[in-house]
Amino acid sequence: xxKHVGGDALDGVLHALSDPTRRQVVERLAQGPAATSxxxxxxxxxxxSFTQHLRVLExxxxxxxxxQGRVRTYRLAPQPLEHLNAWLAAQRARWTRRLDQLDSLLYxxxxxxQ
Numbered sequence: 001x002x003k004h005v006g007g008d009a010l011d012g013v014l015h016a017l018s019d020p021t022r023r024q025v026v027e028r029l030a031q032g033p034a035a036t037s038x039x040x041x042x043x044x045x046x047x048x049s050f051t052q053h054l055r056v057l058e059x060x061x062x063x064x065x066x067x068q069g070r071v072r073t074y075r076l077a078p079q080p081l082e083h084l085n086a087w088l089a090a091q092r093a094r095w096t097r098r099l100d101q102l103d104s105l106l107y108x109x110x111x112x113x114q
Contacts, residue, residue: 009060009061009080009083010083010084010087012059012060012061012080013060013061013062013080013081013083013084014084015056015060016056016057016059016060016062017062017084019053019056021043021045021050021053022053022056022057024042024043025039025053025054025057025063025074026057026062026063026076029063029074029075029076030076033073033074033075034073034074035071035072035073035074036050036051036054036071036072036073036074037071039054039074054074057074058074060080061077061079061080062076062077062080062081063075063076063077064077
């Protein structure tokens with residue numbers, strides 16, 4: 001199968017979003033920036049385990065962070081989600097076209113039988 005342009009980046013985004021904890025973090029960051037401790041609060045896991053999730057999100061490009069003093073703040077980076085949305089739209093268009101062709105074929109076959 002041919003690899004699509006930007007496949008490595010898309011693979012990273014899909015991998016990052018494959019985990020429910022990371023999806024919840026992305027949903028929270030859609031509301032605005034948050035510190036590590038605030039992001040970790042709703043999850044029942046050790047902070048080192050939680051920060052691994054944040055590293056996956058950061059490597060995928062879905063979030064960025066900056067550190068001031070001892071506080072690291074994360075922000076959502078929307079561009080990878082826009083790329084994912086464009087890829088999904090292309091897949092949706094391809095399948096809509098294929099289903100329309102199938103519908104047309106079935107209609108023609110039905111007409112031929114009458």
